[in-house]
Amino acid sequence: SYTYQCFIKWLCKNEEPEKALQFLPVMLKNDVYPDVFHCCTLVDGMAKHLQRSMAFKLCARMIKLGVEPNVVTYTILINIFSNSSKMHEAYDLFKEMIQKGLPPDAISYTSIIHGYCRIGDMKRAHIFFDEMIKKDLTPDAVSYTSIIHGYCRLGDMKWAWSLFQDMKKKGQQPNVVTFTCMIDGFFKLGRKDMASLLFDDMKQKNIIPDRMTYNTMIANYRRLGHADKASDLLKDMKKEGIC
């Protein structure tokens, strides 16, 4: 059964979720009944290939097969809505899962927070952020990074910075994604001083800048007319073997 799941996942990753779907009858024939794990793998696979409507049809089908949706199933769907800025629908699902006695976990909260950040509704994002803490769920580095990114996008680096400090205080170490968001946020405000400070800081903390971090640095330096710094970074990038 686990083997099947791996296989399904592999098919989805290789851009062939259709084949994974056709594989379902084969499983049934072999008396292997898909459980909620298989279905989640599939639904998520569909979602990532932008076959969103397919993902929902699949959910209906899994219910017919007697597989009850769980927290993960709901979170995948919430995430689909969040990533397409359909927060009304996302919130409906959020309420629905609570009604069904499936309390949202930290990842569910992070997904919906991310959605509100996407549409720039930081007020609601923050309400959910506070609510998850009230419910004794610990925001992890991804949760913090989501909301920090939301503030960075809006150029609100005061809030971004205070959350950046807060996460460290709470024992959640910023990772390469967090730093990249902060760096980009400062650049967008023209604060290249802060951006390069953070870039040095992350390296000092042994957080290795990845391709996206370098892209961020290079694109922003170019935009601000520092072709020299951009090409220096390009050299560093090659030296580090990132490319």
Add this chain to the structure above:
RNA sequence: ACAAUCAGGAGUCU
């Protein structure tokens, strides 16, 4: 035994 793995969440440019 340890480690690795063990369905869902975050970043740049185009």
